[in-house]
Amino acid sequence: MKSIGILGVGQAGGNIADVAANLGFQTALVNTNQRDGLANTGVVKKYFVPGYNGAGQDRSIGIKAVNDNSQDIIGFVKQSFKNIKLLLVAFSTDGGTGSGMSPLLIKLLLDQLPGINIGAIAIVPEQNVLAGNRINAAECIEELSEIEKISSVFLVDNDQIRKMNPQSSKHQIYLSANNQVMEAINYVLEVTQNSSIYGNFDETDLMRILNTRGVTIISSAAITDAKTMEETCSKIHQSLENSVFCPIESAIPIRAGLIYEGSENMSKLINVPSVFERIGEPLQLFEGTYSSDSEPTVTTILAGLSFPTNRLLSFEQSLEKNKDRLQSLMKKEHTQKYESRISTSYNLKPKKHPGPISKDRFPE
Ligand SMILES: Nc1nc2c(ncn2[C@@H]2O[C@H](COP(=O)(O)OP(=O)(O)OP(=O)(O)O)[C@@H](O)[C@H]2O)c(=O)[nH]1
Ligand SMILES: [Mg+2]
Known part of the structure; x- marks a missing residue:
């Protein structure tokens, strides 16, 4: 269970x-x-x-x-x-x-x-x-x-999916976002059930990370064609930028996990300090290394990140820019009405605004 x-x-x-x-x-x-x-x-x-x-x-x-x-x-x-x-x-x-x-x-x-x-x-x-x-x-x-x-707040960013697949329909974007977020969470949970002689990432480690207050992000990078530590590192950073979650803006994570699955040989290309050089060194890091025949993949979990201020500010700035127009729309909801000229012209109601019926409005 x-x-x-x-x-x-x-x-x-x-x-x-x-x-x-x-x-x-x-x-x-x-x-x-x-x-x-x-x-x-x-x-x-x-x-x-x-x-x-x-x-x-x-x-x-x-x-x-x-x-x-x-x-x-x-x-x-x-x-x-x-x-x-x-x-x-x-x-x-x-x-x-x-x-x-x-x-x-x-x-x-x-x-x-x-x-x-x-x-x-x-x-x-x-x-x-x-x-x-x-x-x-x-x-x-x-x-x-x-x-x-x-605990963890995962911010699923529909824009990230749009960025990777600009031609997709709304439905495809939603479906893809929903699948990606649940597959990411499922992967880090499933991996805690594996055992490894090289370093286990167990359920207590995962829960320690996920119970950190703040924004959490999970991303996986296939490193099959990486030849150097720099290339591996840049693939990991790229995966963080392109994940289904709002990309990190600046803050340093509080807790992190780094899980490697693949051949033992490729695992030598992971240089932990250089991975965190750009992101910022967390308080605690939980690592897991699993030797397998599957495509060599590094999964990163970063927890305790700040809310993505710039992403959210861009929402608010556009609201601010259109403030007058939006406020007048809100006001209009309560003030707008249509006054028919027809009844006054035909004397069915007491006169309000006498005037001829426009031919444009009532074409013959
Ligand atoms: N990723 C993803 N986004 C969705 C999905 N369905 C809707 N959205 C997003 O959610 C917004 C609509 O929210 P809903 O979940 O339909 O709203 P609701 O909570 O049911 O609230 P009401 O419909 O107002 O009662 C859309 O503008 C999209 O941003 C989905 O399945 N996946
Ligand atoms: Mg609804």
Whole structure:
């Protein structure tokens, strides 16, 4: 039985839980929209918040859904997962349900599920989403970053997938992101089950890394055609830049893992100090070396990173630039109305704005 559980919240969260279920993780989902959740057929345990039909990208509806049903939801989560050490709550930051419910739910679960660490798989939307989604994402990530006892936060970056596959449809991007994030987490968990005479990376090591508060990133680099230590090092850095997660911007990780799998010969090309020279030396490093016939691969886990300020600032800057236009749109919602001229012209209603009916408006 895997020691990490995945709780999907909202549609994107449910989709990630579905992928996780197919990889053998314990999973459950919570949604305000039954129709979305029912599509995630791999997930058996489902809680639909009664009286709701989606949150329509309104975070306050998600927050209310948790506040009004907190005991039922916590009871559902308790029942759904057995003997896990880490629960990862998966959701998108820019909708209403997952974005609104998840930070609050994580806080409540941390209080009410003692002994289980809780982290997050939070999806950061593409740059080109509209203002409402950007506001949601910024608010959600701010709330997440304030949770005191939270473990790893994986920031899944849909833009990273777009960057690697510019022609892909939205659906392909989502599917690829969901698969990549769960395969990365699955790999580092599975590898703890292997044994090695050269250096084991065991479950305690992994949990030590994943229970670090802050942003976590996992990436794998195939080093098959590397000839030198420099080439190996640059392949590792490249894999970090191109992973499914928001790329690291500056901060040094607090804990890290370095796992090598492949022929013993190629492992000589890994020079740990030079790998961390650019990233910054962490407080603790956990290493694992596994001799096998598979393609030589270095998997890096960096935990305790800062939230990617520049990536998030770019959201906020574009909101700031369009502030006047956005505020006038918000105001318009409450002030706009259409005044018909037809009734006044035909004297059906008391006159408001007398004037001829325009021929352009009512062509013959
Ligand atoms: N990576 C990934 N992103 C997704 C997926 N589905 C949706 N998204 C992203 O999530 C956003 C929409 O969020 P949803 O998860 O549909 O929202 P929700 O939590 O169900 O909230 P409401 O629909 O507002 O009730 C989109 O703008 C995308 O950024 C998915 O399966 N994978
Ligand atoms: Mg939805």
